[in-house]
Amino acid sequence: MEKKYSSNNTNSQRSNNSYKKREYSNNSFQKKEYGNSERSSDKPYYTKKEYGSSERTYNKKEYNSDRTKTNSGFKKSYNPNFKDTSNEGGYRKPYNPNFKDTSNEGGYKKSHNPNFKRNNSYKKPFIKKNYNTEIEQQDNTLETGEIRLNKYIANAGICSRRNADIYIAAGNVEVNGQVMTTLGYRVQPTDVVKFDGKVISSEKKEYILLNKPKGFITTTSDEKGRKTVMDLVANATTARILPVGRLDRPTTGLLLLTNDGDLAKKLTHPTHGVRKIYHVVLDRKLDYKDFIKIEEGIELEDGFIQVDEISYVNDKPKNEIGVKIHSGRNRIVRRIFEHLGYEIEKLDRVVFAGLTKKDLPRGHWRKLTQQEIINLRNIK
Template structure:
């Protein structure tokens, strides 16, 4: 088993760190699980702190065997100023820093939000799950709330919804609607191209003050009650149900 950077020089790590890396709980929460007698190592209950493991043992939580890189499904409210990358040569912040003990090198982002954008972002280490979400034949609609410096004209919303050329690229939104405050626009995309919304608004000479992803399929940011920078861990069944059966998409003005 590859447990990467969590091992010390002797090849061991604290049991609570192993548990947090599996997505069972935060490190503090993992300590509570140990003390409550819910963890077994090689068939023996470990209920005191300080135990160390290599990851080669049979480690169980409530009878279920764990592995360091168990599948994880994370939804984060990405703040502005964070990159969707693990490789940045300029020392800028990345979204994985926000995960703390929940992070491991196997986790990646599904799709991306640029550094100046915020809102819903899915992180996982399940490649099949990620491919299902982003594959053109099954990709999920995503919604964005755009705030501009001045009221937006219906000319832009009609053009984006009908389809338009910016340079050599064709852009078309599934939905582009003015909100009651006309400096806000709701945009829904199927397959978002790189910086699509920013390029379209720039072509009409609007300056975007905030670009926030507010839903992915049926999963809505407002329903998750995540503050900026916060995240939640889900099972595959839970996140799939949210995305495909989360309810009607939209945004109240």
């Protein structure tokens, strides 16, 4: 028991000493200094090497020692025969007491002459080109002088110049009561020209654009008494106009009529590639496979045919198609879709040679403007 108590006393003394409050000096919490202050370690600290010191290990060599140095810089040695001809901005000529300065800011200035008057007669007056005058001069060629016989016949609306040469060579044309077979003959204003025994006259060119309705035949006359497009333009002009190309009886849209045979030949000849746009309405939706076939081209009875462009009409059912084509074959658009098993419910020509149906109701006609005539004549 004595050992036990003695051990307990020893432990209590140890515990009292272990929790004894530690005494700190005033310098214990002093902030340690870093940087250039003396280090507590005996190791030598790193000293950064200084660069760019002004002291150099060599002496600067004097540049061009043969020159004399001044405060403003280096200067050549004095030369009594040297003449300074330099001037800021360029070389300056030596002074001339007889020199007269005639220059002026902005250019050369002539001496003042109180009697001087400006002559504007050399200026060519500006004249704005008038296309209306140009067209009238072309149309009035027959009234002012002679003209070739084939052109006279073409201007009368009979046929084109090329076909006129065939009729002339065949003896179908008379001039002043005599058969004329000379192709280069020039008609005088006083000559009387007959074609197949009927007197013809060169007329002023007329260009009529018709928005053809359904149920009219594209011909000048019909033996069965059916309605023709000529009935729609009977009051348009007294000239003998003919339709350019043709539209089927159920087909609607733009049709041009004119007595200009040369222009009619140009617009219908396949080499000129006159573009036409049709709005097609089918009996059912056009399958995409058939759409691709038409786009790539199909083989018909009279040969291969490929459209210039085909597309579905925007915001319309898939049975409404837009077709652009330049071929002039008979019923070509209808035959393309019929070949693929479709039936056309509506076919409308909305564009012809750049002409549109704008402000032209169905069954009405209008005359072309002078600019539209020029555009048609400029088709290559």
